[in-house]
Amino acid sequence: MRLFGRKDADEGAEGPDEAIAGFWAWWQETRPQLDSMVAAGEPEGLEERLTPAVAAIDPGLAYEVxxxxxxAHALVVTAAGDAELRSLAHRWAKAAPPSDLLWEFHPSRQANPMAMELTLDVGGFEFALDKLQLGLRVPRNQPRVDVAAYHPIFGELDEESRLEATLLALDWLLGEDDVARWVGEITAVTFEPIDSVAAVHLPAVVADVASGYTEEEWLLLEGQTAGGAPLVATARHPLRPVDHPLFDQHIQITLPYAHRDENGLPVGDSLAALRDFEERLAARLLKLRDDAVLAAHLSSQGHRVIHVYADPTGDAAIHAKELIVGWEEGEPRVDVSADPAWTAVAPFLT
Structure with missing residues (x-):
């Protein structure tokens, strides 16, 4: 397996759609040369051509063949863990030509069924996955597995190299997207953890954890604002951007409410009006399920804030602006912005 890293470069002037279109035009023109290089086993020539082409989309993207x-071959263009670039990688893959006998295209590293047979040179040492041991911990009532990885060569490597090798191994074992979904804290250690297991068992452990989260759930949470005011929130659980990689548009709906208790939370007619609004919003989003998702809402100090994430090519923002027209308890507003990392709902991410 030939791996290529990121390329440091300045941002180009093109927008992402134009850059992606430019890449695929280049691919069509250059494809015969690339096919010949792959057939001849010339990774250096392949790298020489692919590196600037991928960097022209965004220099932060990584890729591998x-x-x-x-x-026969897969071209993977990935954000490599950078949440800000995940939607860009997926739009690149969405615009790809149909797969054929020679090439298929992926926006993230795929699980490799031969992972346990793979060996990688890391800092001049042989990193074989069949010697990788994992300490696994599943936090109570949490949709994740924390991983402490150990390999006999880790004592010879610096911390950054150990972690990079571990992340690559997890991607090969699970696939990059499932690492983002189900793996929590990752450490690379120089002493074998107590009760560690061979890395080959990780997919089964993750599958067992995932089996407990097959139904849609919502969590009711209580807390305080930065100023100390009481706050009540409801959030989708698990809530993960990786499940909706094209939904990088943040739609924030703010509804002031007139009837509130001593803590500033909605009661009476206001509570009924908010529930009615959210039922109508949910009905709209149900029709747009491929384009938008309700992530969370919170109430505090006389305002309910609703967070929706959507594909910016869809009509979710238009629907939100239409819905607030009938709101009668103050001046509602809809704010639309790009937020590929879902930073606006960061406290609720799992």
Whole structure:
């Protein structure tokens, strides 16, 4: 497996859509040369051509050429853990030509069924996955597995190299997206954890954890604002941007309410009006399920703030602006912004 890292470069002037279109035009023109290089086993020439082409989309993207699932080869262009770039990588893959016998395209590293047979040179040492041991911990009532990774060569490596090797191994074992979904804290240690297991068992452990989160759930949370005012929130659980990679548009709906208790929380007619609004919003989003998702809402100090994430090419923002027209308890507002990392709901992410 030939891996290529990121390329440091300045941002280009093109927008992402134009840059993606430019890449695929370049791919079509250059494809015969790339095919010849792959067939001849010339990774240096392949890298020389692919590196600037991928960097032209965004210099923060990483890429690799790997064995395909159905095709002979896979071109993977990935955000490599950078949440700000995940939607860009997925839009690149969405615009790809159909797969054929030679090439398929992925916006994240895929699980490799031959992972335990892979060996990588890390700092001049042989990093074989069949020697990787994992200490696994599943926090109570949390949709994640914390991982402490140990390999015999880790004592010879610096911390950054240990962690990079671990992350790559997890991607090969689970696939990059499932690492984002189900793996929590990751450490690379120089002493084998107590009760560690061979890395080959990680997919089964993750599958067991995932089986407990097959139904949609909502959590009711209580807290305080930065100023100390009481706050009540309801959030989707689990809430993860990786499940909706194209939803990088944040739609914030703010509804002031007139009837509130001594803590500033809605009561009476206001509570009924808010519930009615959210039922109508949910009905709209149900029709737009491929374009938008309700992430969370919170109430404090006479205002309810509703957070929706959507594909900016869809109509979710238009629907939100239409819905607030009938709100009668103060001046409502809809704010729309780009937020690919879902920073506006960071406290609720799992």
């Amino acid at each position: 790997a064995p395909g699932k159905e095709a």
